[in-house]
Amino acid sequence: MKEKKRLSLTSKIVVALLLGILAGVLLQNHPDIATSYIAPFGTIFLNLIKTIVVPLVLFSITQGIISLKDIRKVGSIGGKTVSFYLVTTAFAVALGLICANVFQVGSGYTLDVTTLETYEAAASLPSLMDTFVNIFPSNFINPMLNATMLQVIVIALLLGFGIIAAGEKGKAVADFVDSMSEVCIKIMGMIIQLSPIGVFALITPVVTQNGLSVLLPLMKLILVAYVASLLHMLIVYSAAVRSLGKMNPLTFLKGMGPAMLFAFTSASSVGTLPFNLECTDKLGVDKEISSFVLPLGATINMDGTAIYQGVCAIFIAQIFGIELTFAQQLMIILTATLASIGTAGVPGSGVIMLTMVLQSVGLPLEGIGLIAGVDRILDMARTTVNITGDAACAVCVDRMERGKRKHQDS
Numbered sequence: 331m332k333e334k335k336r337l338s339l340t341s342k343i344v345v346a347l348l349l350g351i352l353a354g355v356l357l358q359n360h361p362d363i364a365t366s367y368i369a370p371f372g373t374i375f376l377n378l379i380k381t382i383v384v385p386l387v388l389f390s391i392t393q394g395i396i397s398l399k400d401i402r403k404v405g406s407i408g409g410k411t412v413s414f415y416l417v418t419t420a421f422a423v424a425l426g427l428i429c430a431n432v433f434q435v436g437s438g439y440t441l442d443v444t445t446l447e448t449y450e451a452a453a454s455l456p457s458l459m460d461t462f463v464n465i466f467p468s469n470f471i472n473p474m475l476n477a478t479m480l481q482v483i484v485i486a487l488l489l490g491f492g493i494i495a496a497g498e499k500g501k502a503v504a505d506f507v508d509s510m511s512e513v514c515i516k517i518m519g520m521i522i523q524l525s526p527i528g529v530f531a532l533i534t535p536v537v538t539q540n541g542l543s544v545l546l547p548l549m550k551l552i553l554v555a556y557v558a559s560l561l562h563m564l565i566v567y568s569a570a571v572r573s574l575g576k577m578n579p580l581t582f583l584k585g586m587g588p589a590m591l592f593a594f595t596s597a598s599s600v601g602t603l604p605f606n607l608e609c610t611d612k613l614g615v616d617k618e619i620s621s622f623v624l625p626l627g628a629t630i631n632m633d634g635t636a637i638y639q640g641v642c643a644i645f646i647a648q649i650f651g652i653e654l655t656f657a658q659q660l661m662i663i664l665t666a667t668l669a670s671i672g673t674a675g676v677p678g679s680g681v682i683m684l685t686m687v688l689q690s691v692g693l694p695l696e697g698i699g700l701i702a703g704v705d706r707i708l709d710m711a712r713t714t715v716n717i718t719g720d721a722a723c724a725v726c727v728d729r730m731e732r733g734k735r736k737h738q739d740s
């Protein structure tokens with residue numbers, strides 16, 4: 331019954347996407363209608379998701395830590411999780427770069443520079459040490475206000491550790507966190523029900539303004555990004571799930587179907603969190619593990635975004651006729667890995683962080699103007715990879731922890 335409801339929501343989203351494209355084509359002579367009356371609903375939808383992201387991540391990660399009951403266990407699981415996330419993300423960018431180079435993603439494109447908007451960099455490139463320092467908040471409130479997700483995660487860790495250390499006296503807060511995390515998941519569920527409207531309102535103005543013709547010249551970019559995404563899931567996740575998770579990759583991918591479909595249509599990792607928790611539960615992952623690994627992954631693990639940043643960097647370099655050296659490509663791997671960690675799990679945030687990657691190797695930010703029109707289509711693929719990576723990690727960590735427990739028991 332629940333499954334049926336989920337699937338019907340997904341099909342509604344697909345229909346809304348197609349209707350949105352149709353409406354965009356029909357309104358091409360009246361773009362003002364799309365921008366003044368349709369686009370605001372897309373903004374409302376995104377704002378609602380952004381509103382719930384901070385409390386959802388805060389309470390679900392805290393709750394995940396409390397359910398582990400032991401600070402050392404958090405350390406062991408956290409270490410494995412973060413290592414898995416970092417290694418797979420670096421693989422992802424490298425794969426993106428390889429595919430973009432092999433398929434010559436930007437070749438055959440004639441560039442009309444006059445139509446390009448200028449873009450501001452999201453942030454100047456911080457040094458590695460600054461990035462590290464910036465993970466730690468200086469108070470409880472600002473990270474929540476500014477949705478600085480890494481700092482929110484640190485607060486969740488502190489809160490979780492504090493509650494565990496307080497023992498019996500911390501029980502009231504633990505119950506509160508448990509209850510709040512459930513409430514936030516339910517609120518997210520309600521917002522997600524509005525996805526068909528949101529998706530419609532987001533895609534219509536894009537088509538109205540750019541026309542379907544934006545799609546054609548960028549077809550190669552889309553194709554290469556999709557191929558790289560598919561390869562990453564089939565090679566890296568399948569290998570990880572089989573070797574570390576001792577699970578048949580087909581079982582894994584089949585079990586993940588509903589969450590992947592939802593990520594594809596909603597383009598939000600955090601929005602897909604409730605689905606992901608359910609799918610991994612069905613795959614037999616312990617709730618203790620998934621309630622820590624998945625919300626963390628939805629905020630910091632973005633392999634699809636990393637692939638996209640790698641492919642786009644090469645695309646922009648090639649259409650501007652810039653030759654990237656090997657050292658520059660290594661730089662892209664490093665910055666795209668960091669940028670993907672800083673990308674929030676909501677629609678369209680990857681493109682903002684792309685500015686950081688381009689800047690690190692001196693590529694023209696104007697190139698983003700070309701990509702922006704089709705970003706939603708790219709976002710759908712990268713979000714699907716993002717959440718599948720989180721689930722693959724959950725399966726692997728679950729298995730490794732189980733193995734460890736068995737070893738300790740015997």
Ligand code: ASP
Binds near residue numbers: 597674709
């Ligand atoms: N939309 C992606 C996500 O939620 C993030 C991105 O834009 O790359 O996972």
